[in-house]
Structures are given as structure tokens and as C-alpha cells.
Amino acid sequence: MANPTEQLTAIDKSGKKTPHEYYLLKKYEILKCGDVLKLIRRWTANEDPIYFATLEDTFDIIKRVHIATGHGGRDKMVKELSKKYANITHDAIYIYKSLCIECQRKRKRPTTKGIVVRPILTRNFGSRSQVDLVDMQAMKQGNYKWIMVYQDHLTKFCVLRPLTSKRTAEVAY
Ligand SMILES: [Zn+2]
Numbered sequence: 458m459a460n461p462t463e464q465l466t467a468i469d470k471s472g473k474k475t476p477h478e479y480y481l482l483k484k485y486e487i488l489k490c491g492d493v494l495k496l497i498r499r500w501t502a503n504e505d506p507i508y509f510a511t512l513e514d515t516f517d518i519i520k521r522v523h524i525a526t527g528h529g530g531r532d533k534m535v536k537e538l539s540k541k542y543a544n545i546t547h548d549a550i551y552i553y554k555s556l557c558i559e560c561q562r563k564r565k566r567p568t569t570k571g572i573v574v575r576p577i578l579t580r581n582f583g584s585r586s587q588v589d590l591v592d593m594q595a596m597k598q599g600n601y602k603w604i605m606v607y608q609d610h611l612t613k614f615c616v617l618r619p620l621t622s623k624r625t626a627e628v629a630y
Pocket residue numbers: 523528529554557558559560561
């Protein structure tokens with residue numbers, strides 16, 4: 458089936474029109490820009506025309522507005538695009554925005570702030586350590602349900618012990 462632009466130009470304006478042709482004429486209009494025919498929403502000449510973007514142009518239009526608004530958010534882009542285009546969906550705008558590499562970089566920046574902390578310095582073996590418990594309750598061995606991982610902070614020397622519970626007293630012992 459021909460696209461609305463072709464259908465519209467094919468209508469014989471002086472002849473008898475079908476209901477569908479009436480519908481098209483009521484809804485759309487063709488704007489001639491040089492040699493190019495552009496499909497627009499039927500308009501009154503004192504306002505700016507609202508265009509129907511073709512599928513091939515949609516990506517470039519969204520990209521242009523996204524950059525023109527300084528990598529604007531969805532609402533900013535929707536506002537800009539609705540001034541000029543009738544058929545750019547919120548979904549398309551949202552997808553473009555979520556895939557913009559520049560925006561992804563910007564979003565990640567705040568989370569990397571404050572990550573650099575002062576390192577903890579340990580002078581002697583055995584003076585500071587880190588303990589982690591591995592939950593083995595689903596595969597217990599006799600009464601043992603936990604693996605305690607004890608790591609010396611200075612040397613990274615590691616000790617493993619099976620535990621029957623994760624009670625403070627048992628872990629400390
Ligand atoms: Zn962006």
C-alpha cells in the first residue's frame with residue numbers, strides 16, 4: 458500500500474472522493490520544500506507546520522534534538538520534538554536516550570566519586586584480619602554448616618575452618 462504522501466498526491470481534488478480520501482485530506486497536507494514533498498498535519502498558515510517524520514529520518518531527528526538540547530532528558534526532548542513532529546514516540550526517544558554513550562558516561566560519574574578511600578595500613582602479621590562466612594547450610598557436612606574464611610590483612614595469609622554455627626562465640630573462638 459502506498460504511503461500517505463503518495464495516496465494524498467494521487468487524490469483527484471476536483472473529482473468525487475472516497476470516505477478514506479476525505480479522511481486523508483482532513484488529517485494531512487503536503488508541504489512542498491523545493492523538490493521534496495513533506496507530509497504534515499493539516500495546518501493553518503499562521504502556525505508552524507507539524508511534520509510526520511519518515512521511518513528513515515526518525516533516528517537522525519531524535520539525535521539532532523538530543524544534541525541540540527545538550528543531551529537533554531526525555532521530557533526536554535519530547536517538548537522540543539512535539540513542536541515540530543507529530544509521530545515521534547516517547548518510546549523511541551527513551552530508547553535513544555538510554556543508549557546514548559555520552560549520557561551513560563555522565564550517569565556513571567557521580568558513583569565513582571568518593572571511591573578512593575584512605576588505605577588501611579597494617580604493620581604486623583596477625584594484628585588485623587578480615588573474616589567472612591560462606592553459607593553451606595544447603596550442603597552441610599555432619600554438623601558443619603559454615604566455612605569461615607580468615608585472612609590476615611598484611612600478608613593475605615588465609616585460614617579456613619568449618620563451623621557448626623555463625624554464633625559470635627564460635628566464630629571468635
Ligand atoms: Zn546523550
